Amino acid sequence: MxxxxxxxxxxxxxxxxxxxxxxxxxxxFVADRPVYPALLESIISQQLSVRVADVIHGRFLALFNDGLPHPDQLLALPTEALRSVGLSSQKANYLRNAAEFALTRGLEPERIHAMTDDEVVAYLTQIKGVGRWTAEMILMFVLNRPDVxxxxxxxxxxxxxxxxxxxxxxxxxxxxxxxxxxxxxxxxxxxxxxxxxxxxxx
Structure with missing residues (x-):
């Protein structure tokens, strides 16, 4: 550097x-990463090693025809399908919570980028399964905020x-x-x- x-x-x-x-x-820094898929990946990664999280995340994406977990498609998946890729029932519910939030409240880049760091944390932690640490990782690695x-x-x-x-x-x-x-x-x-x-x- x-x-x-x-x-x-x-x-x-x-x-x-x-x-x-x-x-x-x-x-x-990787610019312009979408918040919604990154949030799902962060939820999947909670309390897992990087290697295990990467494997489960790859299997999760393979559940979708285009490899993109669209909120409506994710909500339509049965718990058994999500558990079949290595997710716990709790994490499956957390992923659904994020998808529901994306549909009803919105996770569009323009909405999130307009928020301060504290506002992003307060907004994302309304999702059950998303704590402060997960929101901070989104700030650092998705929104590229320099002072987290x-x-x-x-x-x-x-x-x-x-x-x-x-x-x-x-x-x-x-x-x-x-x-x-x-x-x-x-x-x-x-x-x-x-x-x-x-x-x-x-």
């Missing part, structure tokens, strides 16, 4: 984070505890990590990407 990039220059002011910036290259800090992400927590030597626990840990991340504004999404990739190497 070129040192002249604004986020690189800003984050390099953090002495703990600076070595990560010098040794890790971030992938380019998913403090409840387990890998981010583990990485920050190790990198910064944080010894707090529980609520105190959450507050301390949030405090550390303040210095990364307005590029907390980028900082988290470095932490995720660094944690994979240690």
């Amino acid at each position: 070129p040192a002249a990039h604004p986020h690189h220059l800003h984050l390099a002011q953090d002495a703990y984070l600076k070595p990560l910036l010098e040794g890790i290259e971030l992938p380019a 800090f998913p403090v409840d992400d387990l890998v981010i927590r583990q990485a920050m505890v190790r990198l910064y030597g944080v010894e707090a626990q529980g609520r105190s840990l959450r507050l301390r990590l949030t405090e550390i991340a303040q210095q990364w504004k307005p590029y907390r999404t980028y900082a988290c990407q470095y932490l995720w990739r660094w944690k994979d190497t240690v």
Whole structure:
């Protein structure tokens, strides 16, 4: 990543984070991903390894003739069909909730992109099965918002505890990590990407 990039220059002011910036290259952001299919993929991925989630997601898409889980088609599928690809009954219901929400409330890009980060979280978490973490992943990886800090992400927590030597626990840990991340504004999404990739190497 070129040192002249604004986020690189800003984050390099953090002495703990600076070595990560010098040794890790971030992938380019993927522009204009539709929110609805990405939300379904996020629900499927909840509490699963990347490998298992990818397999189940591929099987899920294969249930649809064009590989696209249109909301009305998803709602028409019986639970048995969804379970046959490896989904639990609970996740099948969560996917249906998202499809129903897409039809009745709307997940069109122009609607979502017009919202602030907090508004996106409040809007998406109305869907049963979509919590704050899932909404934050949509903000980071679908909407490409640059300043999101998913403090409840387990890998981010583990990485920050190790990198910064944080010894707090529980609520105190959450507050301390949030405090550390303040210095990364307005590029907390980028900082988290470095932490995720660094944690994979240690």
